[in-house]
Amino acid sequence: MSVAHDQSTAALIALDWGTTALRAYLLDAHGVVLDTRASSAGIMNLPRPAAEGGFDIVFDETCSAWLAANPQLPVIAAGMVGSAQGWVEAPYVTTPADSAALVAGIVRVTTNKGVTVHIVPGVLEDGALPNVMRGEETQIFGALSGDTTHSELIGLPGTHAKWAFVSAGRIERFYTFMTGETFGALRDHTILGRTMRAADQHDMPAFIRGVDTAKDAGHAGMLATIFSTRTLGLTGKLKPEQQADYLSGLLIGHELRGLNEVLAREESDLAGKTLRLIGNDALCERYRHALARFGCNDAQTVAHATERGLHEIALQAGLIRSTASAN
């Protein structure tokens, strides 16, 4: 626990509660982070089952010190905590979804000590290929910071990478690419992993080679290109310690190739496009390099999108104003 700021101005507890981790932020009324806490107690990793108070235990451990100092602090949470497997289900709001729709969809749960936790719903885009997000919608509104005028494309790399088309303050539609999870399954559970050797550091040329292969020779699709991870090794053209980065580049390259196909259908293109990325810095950096191979050199990484989004939604929900007046 790091105490970097005076906590007397605390106005909000904001939780990013996902499948494998919980990140908690103590914010002031302007969204400045006063303190943070992290826990590995994601919703699939509770110390006790939900029915036995698992969520209450983790919430207490994480936030009780903050609440002891200020029992009136409002609490907001986003992520898988609002899923059917979460603390309480916050049903999806459907696209197009603006922040007002998220606010209207907030579901409340009361802890065993009487604290109300406001849970932000996820977003569903229904159709033949339905898409869902939980947590990313909050990050997107954090990146928008109240902007309701522009149209933009926002990428959220990760286990299940999202690409969202945002317009006039609304999430219009989005895609889910299972890039990160597919990479892990291929590396750990197929023949491709057998010839890989762990490397001390990221091999950027091998990564870029994978991206370029998907971009320039990926027309037969990912199922056809991934075998080259092995065959380039067999033919002495790719070292064992390069193969994981090459495969990572291949998959991210196929993701961007697919995104470009989506853009092509609306007469757009990654080349020359301006977009923003939200996520882990190192991963966003990889995506920036991959995007550059597709001619996109204007991809900015947005910092602190999660806590900004939680603050933004809490503001719109009136949580911060009412608490401030109670102080």
Place this chain on the structure above:
Amino acid sequence: MSVAHDQSTAALIALDWGTTALRAYLLDAHGVVLDTRASSAGIMNLPRPAAEGGFDIVFDETCSAWLAANPQLPVIAAGMVGSAQGWVEAPYVTTPADSAALVAGIVRVTTNKGVTVHIVPGVLEDGALPNVMRGEETQIFGALSGDTTHSELIGLPGTHAKWAFVSAGRIERFYTFMTGETFGALRDHTILGRTMRAADQHDMPAFIRGVDTAKDAGHAGMLATIFSTRTLGLTGKLKPEQQADYLSGLLIGHELRGLNEVLAREESDLAGKTLRLIGNDALCERYRHALARFGCNDAQTVAHATERGLHEIALQAGLIRSTASAN
């Protein structure tokens, strides 16, 4: 062990020795199967390590009765037994590869009892995306049965599906789609498997729905469509017991979509095409249904391609003639 024929006319022992299984055939000079044996002792599943005589043990168990009756029987083998992890490495021959090239590439290994085993090499297509096969080349020449005039496309569905372009008796080039293995990894090691329920029988409509989704809405690529296995479940549009067949259809659909892209670059198309399939009957039947969705209604499954190919190559290598004269 089934003895269906008089074995006095035996002229060849033919082995299909792969990673997970060994199939052995006793053939007469015309390639008629007189007897068969099967073992689970694939090269990755030997009763003892290769260095401790594992291959000899399995060979003895499988073939000693046949050799006792006729010690002069020639022996030919194809598959992973000729890989770097096999009994002896038979280096790849490169495309374009005809049966004479395979014959020239045969490598011999002598068993601990002095029997010579002739191992057929695999085929390598070198380049930016190298491809390799071991065993499939023999099946392809079994399907050709000495035809050196036609051009055709041959599909070999499976863990690593192959699509080979054959012309004038040569394997010109081929693609490897890791469809079967990727399906297993996604089903068993990603979130997609968590909502699946095992079904009593194959659900053809769910499979076809997956194929059609890849065909009609797969432009963003496989990484983008597979998440629908989960989201169609979340939205009540796909039952848990349908999800595995749907995912299988999606992946095979992406394979055929990719193959169609390859064909498009040579101004061809699966629609209206005549092609042949080699493999497990049930899997070939699935592919025939999937191919029909792409307008390809003339896909014949070739029976007994493996033993025919081994017989064909043994004939060309002079193994059968010389043995027959020795009797």
